Each structure stands twice: as C-alpha cells, then as structure tokens.
Amino acid sequence: MQLQDLVINDINPLNITDKISDLQMLFNQLTYSHIPIQKDGVYMGCISETDAHCFDGAKIIGDCNYTIEGFFVRPTTNWLDVLEAFAQNDSNIMPVLDKNNLYLGYYELNDIMHLFNETPFFSEPGGILIVEKGIHDYSFSEISQIVESNDAKLMGAFISKMDSDLVRITLKIGNASLNEIIQTFRRYSYNIVSGHEDDSYIESLRERSQYLDKYLNM
Numbered sequence: 001m002q003l004q005d006l007v008i009n010d011i012n013p014l015n016i017t018d019k020i021s022d023l024q025m026l027f028n029q030l031t032y033s034h035i036p037i038q039k040d041g042v043y044m045g046c047i048s049e050t051d052a053h054c055f056d057g058a059k060i061i062g063d064c065n066y067t068i069e070g071f072f073v074r075p076t077t078n079w080l081d082v083l084e085a086f087a088q089n090d091s092n093i094m095p096v097l098d099k100n101n102l103y104l105g106y107y108e109l110n111d112i113m114h115l116f117n118e119t120p121f122f123s124e125p126g127g128i129l130i131v132e133k134g135i136h137d138y139s140f141s142e143i144s145q146i147v148e149s150n151d152a153k154l155m156g157a158f159i160s161k162m163d164s165d166l167v168r169i170t171l172k173i174g175n176a177s178l179n180e181i182i183q184t185f186r187r188y189s190y191n192i193v194s195g196h197e198d199d200s201y202i203e204s205l206r207e208r209s210q211y212l213d214k215y216l217n218m
Helices: 020-029 061-067 079-089 109-117 140-148 178-187 200-216
Strands: 034-039 042-048 093-097 103-108 127-134 153-162 166-174 191-196
Touching (some): 020 034, 020 061, 034 103, 042 061, 079 093, 103 109, 140 153, 140 178
Antiparallel strands (some): 034 042, 127 166, 127 191
16 A cells, blocks of 8 residues: 555645634544644644643634644655654644645554554564664664574564663564574674564564554544
C-alpha cells in the first residue's frame, strides 16, 4: 500500500471566521487531538483540543490564531518521517499538503502505526539482540559486518536509547542462532544488554503497538 492511499479527506478545515463553539463541537464529536484551520481556502495550521476549550465559544477562531500550530507533511514524505512528525507535534492527525501547499487531507496516527506493524521488523521471524557501546565508538557499518560475517541477515536496527556516553541499539536478526553473533559483538567490545532467540521480545513490542492501535480507536 502506498502511503498516499491513507490520506483521509472527510473533514474540511474550519475557517478562521468560524466560531470557537463550532471548533469545540467538532472536537466533542471526534477523537482527534487537533483540527485543521484555513483562511480564504489556504491551510494555516492546526488548533489543539486543549487550546480550543480554553476560549469563549462566542469568539471566532481568528481571535485565537496565535494558538495555531503550522505542522504538515507532503504526499512524498516517507512514513518514518511522518511518524516522527506525529511524535514531535504530539498529535494523532497530520495534515497533508501538496507541493503548492494545497490541503489534500490528513493521516491518522493509527494508520501509520499499522504500517509499522506490517514491516519485516515485526512480521518476519527472527531474534532480537540489544547491544550497547560508547556513543563515539559504534558504527552501523560495523554492526552490519558483525551480523553478516556470521551468515545472518540484519532485518532492522534502530537506536533505542542514547545518553552522553552510551548508545543502545536494537537489532532484528534473521536466519541464524544468536549465540555466535553475541560472542562476536563481545569481541568488538559491545555490551550485550539482551538477546532473545525466540520472538518473545518482538511479540511484546507488537502487543504494545496493537494496544496503542486499540487505544487510539476508542
């Protein structure tokens, strides 16, 4: 499925000339954290539910335009960047604008999370290995070389924790026993935080993600 296929356009942005009470009513009918706002047909940004309920309903949205947050993504934005935009703006709705800044619709967070669940990192069998090393000493090229030198396939990797001294990296590894890989990582001075030969760790991640999907759909 193309990410653009997930664009929803069943809600038109409210106008800055609409009343705050209209915005409040829309929030009461929906489960979205933000609602898109436009001026003369041009997208301006979103107002959060928290801000909307702070104002007198008799006012118009334009009286409170300083609360409008101008976040959006493009149809060409990849899904990881879209997911990052959701997190950065603490939103469960993400407006989509074309190259001419025309409002096309929006993404829902739970749809993007569903794409994440469908990636091989979650859906394919394999082991999970969490390693740790000095923040200036690790490299992904070295990590890939360690995994592949043991005739294994690296199916995914991401930095799951970072502080001033250490970086923690979570790996999904397919087609191999983790024992020899773990020993190789130790020879390269990586600390082994956790190794799971079965899919118990990834199953836990999947269950948490599915729980989040259910929560978002409540």
